[in-house]
Amino acid sequence: MRTTLLLNVDVKSTANPGSMSIGETARLFGLAPHVLRHWESVGLLSPSRAVAGRRRYGPDHLYQIAVILRAKEAGIALDDIRQMFVAQNPTQRTATLRRHRADLAKRIAQAQASLELIDCALACEHDDITGCPHFQEMVAERIGLAPPV
Numbered sequence: 001m002r003t004t005l006l007l008n009v010d011v012k013s014t015a016n017p018g019s020m021s022i023g024e025t026a027r028l029f030g031l032a033p034h035v036l037r038h039w040e041s042v043g044l045l046s047p048s049r050a051v052a053g054r055r056r057y058g059p060d061h062l063y064q065i066a067v068i069l070r071a072k073e074a075g076i077a078l079d080d081i082r083q084m085f086v087a088q089n090p091t092q093r094t095a096t097l098r099r100h101r102a103d104l105a106k107r108i109a110q111a112q113a114s115l116e117l118i119d120c121a122l123a124c125e126h127d128d129i130t131g132c133p134h135f136q137e138m139v140a141e142r143i144g145l146a147p148p149v
Contacts, residue, residue: 019050019058020056036057045061
């Protein structure tokens with residue numbers, strides 16, 4: 001399953017066409033400006049500077065921000081995201097991605113098992129699901145125990 005992050009971006013600005021202020025950029029992504037400043041301080045972003053040193057974000061920065069947000073959704077730490085951005089050796093980037101892929105796959109499997117347990121509870125006709133043999137069996141299987149008799 002492939003998910004696409006779509007942004008409807010109109011990068012117009014009176015100061016410099018093709019660039020946006022930190023406030024405009026933060027609003028576009030539903031972030032607080034301090035988040036973009038933090039990402040800059042840890043080496044994830046390098047916005048250009050306009051008059052008086054004000055940060056300006058162009059289309060390449062918007063793409064980077066979208067990648068950072070997706071990576072964070074996948075559970076990748078900011079340090080690892082930065083390492084992937086600056087990695088000169090594709091092997092380093094691949095190793096980081098493989099490690100995070102394995103972790104994400106494990107979390108997805110755990111979430112799927114939890115969803116199945118909830119679906120079982122919702123479909124249960126017992127007044128108290130904890131007394132339902134099918135529910136007890138699913139819980140026991142989840143934690144590696146024999147179901148109660």
